[in-house]
Amino acid sequence: MKQHFGGRAPHRLTPYVEVLQTRVNKVNKAAVCKACIDKLGREIALERSIFTNTKACTKAHFKKCQSFFEKYNEEERAEILHGFLDDNNWWEIIEELKSHLLPFMATLNHLQRDAARLSDVLHSFAYFMQLYKNKSDSF
Secondary structure (H helix, E strand, O other): OOOOOOOOOOOOOHHHEEEEEEEOOOOOEEEEEHHHHHHHOHHHHHHHOEEEOOHHHHHHHHHHOHHHHHHOOHHHHHHHHHOOOOOHHHHHHHHHHHHHHHHHHHHHHHHHHOOOOHHHHHHHHHHHHHHHOOOOOOO
16 A cells, blocks of 8 residues: 555545546546456456545445455455444444433333323433533543
């Protein structure tokens, strides 16, 4: 991978595409999938597999690209496309967030089931506001 000297950091999908110098519009350059280059050859890949070098377009191409499916197994594809599956810190944050939200979900379920009055809803959330008033927002 090329050395990065400032500006915006390369996206995690960058190693899997070759960014071309051709501009698709004023802002974005074209890109071609490296898996397509490996399977089809550079010339054919440039004819058939060019897309706009944005995260959304790159992901869309990878999701339908037969060359990408053949080159990477299911676990590798999930890691490339979603990137956070093996990040333990991400899962710890999700679990902590879940533990913070469970009381709110239980209260909402109770209030919906009982067709509660607005005052009941306000009192319930005031309770949680007091509970979390002194807690830090960061995880």
